[in-house]
Amino acid sequence: MSNDTQRGAPGAPGPGPGASAAMSGRDGLVSAPAGGVVPALSVDGVSVRLGGRAVLEEVTFEVAPGELTALIGANGAGKTTLLRVVLGMQTHTTGSVRVNGRTGAARGEIGYVPQKVLLDPDLPLRARDLVALGVDGDRLGLPLRTRERRELTEEMLEAVGAGAFAGARVGSLSGGEQQRVLIAHALVNRPRVLLLDEPLANLDLRSEQEVVELLARISREQGLAVLLSAHDINPLLPVTERIVYLEGGRAVSGTIEEVVRSEVLSQLYGRHVDVLRVHDRILVVAGEAREHPLRRKDEEGPDAGVVSLR
């Protein structure tokens, strides 16, 4: 068990005015998930430099089995880089990543839905073919026969509600349908951790809700640790209490109540941030990072930079 897990219990009271403690030491972990459980995913003090620049700095967080965590940040905050580190596709200069308590995740232990998947409508590949391509018999511990592969594929298509369009060309499906197929593809080897990079981008409200509910259900039923990146926390509020908030490569993690607070985010951003709660929605409004050429510093209003508005 890591020190992080001992530091705080789930549902621990928010850090209040003393929130600055959250940003010191092993920065950013306000409370650890599900006390007593070995985290399915543990990221500890990870830093990445790219092109001579610090892209991630000492990022620390944990995701428990059966839990969905939102990885929230604006464009360029470092979300994709962080997911690539977890996948072992990106080297890091400091820190460690553990899956089920071990470094160096085995093949197939992590499922991944990347940020940009462009599927040409003319691609001669059915939805079920794409899912079947993900089946790795070695990972499942047995040389699979054709019939077993097919059964596994069909089971996963049904689990994500893609049975009805399994025979359609995958490039011709709607954005929401494609997401279901990509999730089935990522899950067909029964990984313990599922990473999704902006799976809600370009989905309409209804598809967004359906995909979020699907992921929450699968996470719960299969004890799967899900880490899902997005620009906006609001679509995820019904299904998650935990968040990793990335800004400029630094992260703070904990429950939404603990993290999405003016004092915590102001420290993360290094400038004043307001957090507004309106009709069950959260709006994070950050002041300008630099002086505006047409405005004196004391005139900078909270409307200077809206980070999470839909």
Ligand SMILES: Nc1ncnc2c1ncn2[C@@H]1O[C@H](COP(=O)(O)OP(=O)(O)OP(=O)(O)O)[C@@H](O)[C@H]1O
């Ligand atoms: N290979 C690279 N070389 C140099 N800089 C890079 C490289 N890859 C990413 N970066 C920079 O690292 C920062 C984080 O990029 P990243 O793609 O992780 O952000 P993101 O949060 O996923 O953004 P988005 O929401 O736009 O997908 C950006 O400033 C980006 O320009």
Ligand SMILES: [Mg+2]
């Ligand atoms: Mg990205």
